[in-house]
Amino acid sequence: MHGASAQELSASKPDGGWQALADVLKKLEPSVDTSIPETPVQASIRINQLIASGKFQQALDEIEKKQPTVSYMEQPGTDVQLRFLRARALTGLGRTAEAIDVYQDMTGKYPELAEPWNNMATLQLKAGLLDQAYESLKMAIGINPKYGIAHRNLGLVQLIMANHSFDQAVQNGVASAAKQAAATKQIINGN
Structure with a gap:
């Protein structure tokens, strides 16, 4: 006795099989893209x-x-x-x-918008452009006087500028400026 071939088995199935259901569902698929754009x-x-x-x-x-x-x-x-x-x-x-x-x-x-000025100032500061960072922060605060982050950043820039000035004073013979240089460095470093 020989087994039935796959073709014989599929031919003997009634039309209500899985393939018929898949064919019906395929016909029901929308013909346009119905996804919601981002x-x-x-x-x-x-x-x-x-x-x-x-x-x-x-x-x-x-x-x-x-x-x-x-x-x-x-x-x-x-x-x-x-x-x-x-x-x-x-x-x-x-x-x-x-x-x-x-x-x-x-x-x-x-x-x-004040935010681009503030964000630009942080990058200018990282690039060592202190004067430009200072001016950018002044612009940010001029646009939004209640912009707390810009005020804090301006304070940090001013401390860094002060620290540079104290260091220059020490290098130019003003020994008493060393205390201020050390104090500003501590504040800048968060100590």
Whole structure:
């Protein structure tokens, strides 16, 4: 006695089998893409998560795909968010000068925002550009006098500037400035 072939078995099945159900379901599939597009907020959250997890280049690639489709005049909120994320991704990649340029551009396009000035100042400070950081923070505070972080950052910049001045005084023969130099260093270092 020979076993039945696969063709004979499938031919003997009634039309109500699994394949018939799959065929019916296939016909019911929508013919257009019904997925919901990602909102700007969702995109920002996703890109922010990439940056937070250290995937700076991937975040930058995502931003560069989205940014050309966003107009700063028509979608200012989305544009601002993408620019901030771009600057953060560039900073994470060690491309500080480019990040500063992004913030500088933002200060021209969004003069009502204090945050680009503050963020630019932190990068300027890290790059050793004390005078520029000081001026950027003064702008941030001028825009938003209640911007506490900018006030704190301005205080740190002023302490660093004071410390440099005290160090210069010591080097130029004013021994009593050593105490002030040491005191400012302690404050700067958080001791």
